[in-house]
Amino acid sequence: MDPSIPGGAGEALYRTMVRIRAFENAAETASQGGVSAYGQQAAGAAKVRGPLHLSTGQEAVPAGVCAHLRTSDYLTSTHRGHGHTLAKGADLTRMMCELFGKATGFNGGKGGSMHIADFSVGMLGANGVVAAGLPIAVGAAHAQKLLKKNDDITVCFFGDGAINRGPFLEALNWARVYALPVLFVCEDNRWSATTASGPMTAGDGASARAASMDIAATQVDGNDVFAVHEAAARLVGEVRSGGGPRLLHALTYRVKGHVSVDLAAYRDPAELAAALETDPIARTRGHLLSTGVRAATLDAIENAARDEVDTALAIADAAPWPDASAAFTDVQSTGAGQWH
Amino acid sequence: MALKELSYAEAAALAIRREMEADARVVVLGEDVGRGGIFGQYTGLQQTFGAERVIDTPISEAAIMGAGVGMALAGLRPVVEMRVVDFALCGMDELVNQAAKNRFMFGGQGRVPLVARMPGGIWDASAAQHSQSLEAWFAHLPGVVVVSPSTPQDNHGLLRAALQCGDPVVYIEHKTLWAVRGDVDEDIAVPLGKAARVREGNALTLVSWSKQMQACAAACDALAAEGIAVDLIDLRTLWPWDRETVLSSCARTGRLLVVHEAVQAAGFGAEIAASAAEATGCRIARLGAPRIPVGYAPVLEAQSRIGAEAVVRAAKKLLG
Numbered sequence: 001m002d003p004s005i006p007g008g009a010g011e012a013l014y015r016t017m018v019r020i021r022a023f024e025n026a027a028e029t030a031s032q033g034g035v036s037a038y039g040q041q042a043a044g045a046a047k048v049r050g051p052l053h054l055s056t057g058q059e060a061v062p063a064g065v066c067a068h069l070r071t072s073d074y075l076t077s078t079h080r081g082h083g084h085t086l087a088k089g090a091d092l093t094r095m096m097c098e099l100f101g102k103a104t105g106f107n108g109g110k111g112g113s114m115h116i117a118d119f120s121v122g123m124l125g126a127n128g129v130v131a132a133g134l135p136i137a138v139g140a141a142h143a144q145k146l147l148k149k150n151d152d153i154t155v156c157f158f159g160d161g162a163i164n165r166g167p168f169l170e171a172l173n174w175a176r177v178y179a180l181p182v183l184f185v186c187e188d189n190r191w192s193a194t195t196a197s198g199p200m201t202a203g204d205g206a207s208a209r210a211a212s213m214d215i216a217a218t219q220v221d222g223n224d225v226f227a228v229h230e231a232a233a234r235l236v237g238e239v240r241s242g243g244g245p246r247l248l249h250a251l252t253y254r255v256k257g258h259v260s261v262d263l264a265a266y267r268d269p270a271e272l273a274a275a276l277e278t279d280p281i282a283r284t285r286g287h288l289l290s291t292g293v294r295a296a297t298l299d300a301i302e303n304a305a306r307d308e309v310d311t312a313l314a315i316a317d318a319a320p321w322p323d324a325s326a327a328f329t330d331v332q333s334t335g336a337g338q339w340h
Numbered sequence: 341m342a343l344k345e346l347s348y349a350e351a352a353a354l355a356i357r358r359e360m361e362a363d364a365r366v367v368v369l370g371e372d373v374g375r376g377g378i379f380g381q382y383t384g385l386q387q388t389f390g391a392e393r394v395i396d397t398p399i400s401e402a403a404i405m406g407a408g409v410g411m412a413l414a415g416l417r418p419v420v421e422m423r424v425v426d427f428a429l430c431g432m433d434e435l436v437n438q439a440a441k442n443r444f445m446f447g448g449q450g451r452v453p454l455v456a457r458m459p460g461g462i463w464d465a466s467a468a469q470h471s472q473s474l475e476a477w478f479a480h481l482p483g484v485v486v487v488s489p490s491t492p493q494d495n496h497g498l499l500r501a502a503l504q505c506g507d508p509v510v511y512i513e514h515k516t517l518w519a520v521r522g523d524v525d526e527d528i529a530v531p532l533g534k535a536a537r538v539r540e541g542n543a544l545t546l547v548s549w550s551k552q553m554q555a556c557a558a559a560c561d562a563l564a565a566e567g568i569a570v571d572l573i574d575l576r577t578l579w580p581w582d583r584e585t586v587l588s589s590c591a592r593t594g595r596l597l598v599v600h601e602a603v604q605a606a607g608f609g610a611e612i613a614a615s616a617a618e619a620t621g622c623r624i625a626r627l628g629a630p631r632i633p634v635g636y637a638p639v640l641e642a643q644s645r646i647g648a649e650a651v652v653r654a655a656k657k658l659l660g
Contacts, residue, residue: 074414107447119449124413129437135406136438142407143414146367146392154410167433170403177398330448332507334485334532335580340615 010288013067013225015301017059017281020083022305023092024054026313027082027099027113031260038262047317048099052113053080057223057255060280061187062087064228065155065248068236074122074140074154076133079114080187081126084157090118096312102319109322110330131162134171134184141175141182141245151240153181161192163206172213175245183232183239184210184247187222189254194266210247222250223280226287253278342526349380349518351492355499356382356419358526360389363417366503369395370404370421370457378423379459379518405431405456409438412452417503422458425474425512439508440483453506455499460488461551461601462634462644463515470515471634471644473550473602478510479579479611485509485532486578490553492522494576497530505532514551535582537589541569544655545589545622547612548599549575552646556599559651568659578608583619586612591620595658597627599651601644604628625658627651 027048034046042049055062058080066087069075077084085095090106098105099113106118117125124140127133137156144152162168163186175182186206190197203209207217216238220231228250235246253275257264264272285298328339346354353376360366368382374396376383386394397404401422408420422428428435439452462471478486485507489495495513502509538553539560548556553574560570571589575581590596596616598609609626616622629644 076410105447107445107449110447111445115445117446117449119413119446124410124450125442125446127438129433132406132433132438135403135434136410136413138403139407139410139412139418140414141410143411143416146411147415167402167406170398170400171406173398174400174403174407178395330444332443332483332485334505334507334509338533338580338583 010226010284010291011293011297011301013063013229014284014288014298015305016063016067016087017225017284018302019092019305019308020059020062020086021056021281022309023086023096024056024082026309027052027096028054028256028260030313035259035261037259038257040261048113049101050112050114052099052260053258054256054260055080055083057275057279058187058189058252059083060225060228060284061185061222061250061252062157064225065185065232067229068232069155070152071121072150072152074124074137074144074152076124076137076140076154076156077116077126078133078157078159079126079128079130080159081116081157082113085116085118085123085126088118088123089121090123092308093312093315094118096316097319100316100319101321102316103322103326104319108326110326131158131165131167134158134162134167137182138171138174138180141180142178145178145180151181153183153236153239155183155185157185157187160186160188160190160197160201160205163209164201172210172215172245176213176215179244181239181242182245183235184245186247186249188249188251191254191258193258194262194264205249207247207249215245215247217247217249219249219251222252223278223283225280225284344524345521346492346524347518348492348495348513348520350383351496351524352381352499352513353383353385354524354526355496356385357388359500359503360385360393365415365417366419367393367395367411367416368419368421369397369408371397371399371423373421377421381457381513381518401427401430402434405434406438408454408456409434409442409452412454413442413450418454419503420454420456422456424463424470424515425458425460426469426472428456428458435510436481440481444483451506452508455502455509455511457511457513459515460512461514461516462641465636465641467636468633473600475512475578476602476606476608479608483508484579486512487532487576488512488550488578489576490514490517490550490574492520492524493528494530494536496524496526497528498532498576501530501532512550517551533577533580533582535576535585536574537571537585538574539570539572541571542593543568543570544595544597544659545571545573545586545593546597546599546655547573547575547586549578550601552599552601555646555648556651558648559655562648562652563655568655570655581612583615587616587619590616590622593622595623597625597655597658599627599646599654601646602628603631605631623658625654627654
């Protein structure tokens with residue numbers, strides 16, 4: 001960890017991670033019985049329904065990267081996108097409302113967890129398709145370059161599973177060919193759904209593949225928020241100053257199963273135990289305490305996050321469902337009303 | 341009024357030129373567009389507007405379509421060139437799961453105003469992977485507009501309308517109509533979703549689109565010589581399709597024949613036929629290709645073509 005990070009910034013990173021963790025813990029609880037998968041049957045009573053992909057244990061990556069972003073920067077996300085969304089500055093309560101399927105959610109209940117988006121803070125959407133965000137991100141970055149409004153950039157999060165899909169290659173090649181202002185961030189959590197990524201991946205993974213396309217890649221301990229923060233500071237700066245695309249390869253670990261009802265029983269318990277030893281939130285707390293931050297300060301951050309999430313749960317629960325007519329809005333303008 | 345005699349390809353290039361002149365947000369991206377495109381449908385545009393707005397790309401259909409989505413979300417209005425509809429299949433996630441879903445799925449936060457050009461139909465002697473008519477796939481897809489023009493005038497007017505409409509548009513020109521010439525009036529607006537009544541008659545309603553209109557027009561000539569007057573309708577836009585024009589004609593003639601180059605089974609003709617049956621109870625026949633891949637040898641390729649004689653036979657059977 002980088003002990004030189006200025007005072008206050010460490011606590012801000014800690015707050016971001018703790019808010020993500022608190023949000024996802026609550027969503028996980030609210031999702032049990034919400035989907036028929038992994039031997040469980042949907043019971044109908046769950047508040048958060050359908051597949052819920054948790055980024056528990058990976059919070060340091062969005063926290064460290066997004067600390068360097070502006071509201072006007074774009075971000076594309078994955079199916080595991082709650083952390084990216086919060087770190088980019090989106091409202092936690094509206095995200096909870098969306099998970100509950102309520103009219104007051106970001107998408108008016110049309111998307112749910114897998115399609116969380118908050119365009120008002122440049123968060124162009126989580127995505128239900130692995131690697132789908134990559135071409136969209138390079139398109140957004142291409143527009144930024146063509147429109148030349150300022151030095152805004154696009155950050156594209158994706159997982160280690162995505163690097164085995166064609167759009168990964170197409171998008172990285174594209175970004176390099178046109179020297180676009182895009183930072184690719186591979187959150188390498190070592191699992192592709194319920195299959196370990198390592199045996200399914202030839203070569204040395206995301207950074208090696210980026211290097212093969214002349215995109216400078218930096219590998220970092222993705223569970224060390226200060227290391228992520230420091231690496232991202234440099235990479236975001238290089239991208240912002242017109243240096244072309246960069247890739248940050250963050251090595252982390254998916255603590256939970258593929259979705260919230262997947263207990264990941266297929267995994268070696270020792271692997272999980274080892275990963276939990278490097279939990280980014282516990283590490284950050286330990287580090288901050290060692291640098292003189294008071295425990296009460298960190299406790300207050302945690303309590304505030306829990307209170308915020310409890311309030312969000314209550315608000316989401318009380319919020320209205322979308323009107324059935326919303327199923328027929330925002331489909332398309334040309335031919336709206338012609339449903340058959 | 342600016343009347344010109346133009347080819348189907350020139351009419352399209354002029355449409356994009358006019359829209360690029362009028363709107364700095366319009367850009368073109370795709371393979372070989374700087375050289376004018378493989379069919380000449382982008383001729384001269386890069387020379388005028390530069391390589392930043394008429395963007396030559398790698399052979400990366402997923403990235404072309406996906407980048408088009410990202411560009412559209414970020415404020416541009418891209419023309420996305422897929423070369424042929426058969427290659428657009430390499431960008432299907434980006435079209436179906438991203439472009440078509442974005443606006444609804446994200447609750448109306450964004451728009452994807454892109455026009456994806458993907459020429460369809462049999463390209464002479466080009467065999468199974470370059471000869472498909474897949475418009476029904478896209479007509480089945482909520483969130484997109486589907487256009488298939490048959491004349492230079494319509495290609496000009498509909499392409500401009502597509503670029504202005506703000507929705508994702510699947511724009512299916514025909515691979516072998518490029519050289520067809522005709523008068524083009526730049527000032528004529530051709531609205532999306534409006535069919536063209538090309539011939540008027542009371543014996544039969546004949547609905548078709550794209551290049552298949554040629555065989556249908558020839559069939560109408562042959563039938564007219566026998567005193568049979570056909571109401572010939574060029575659908576032009578497949579979604580939203582012009583129910584009013586088609587169904588009112590069916591109600592008047594009492595007979596509908598739908599003809600398309602695409603495979604008949606589950607083709608878009610089936611949708612029109614079923615709608616006409618529900619709305620008017622008229623007599624109905626469909627005519628499309630057999631459900632076979634398009635073959636290379638002339639005799640094989642011919643099995644997938646619907647000629648004027650076949651249209652005449654089907655019409656007479658329906659009248660009989």
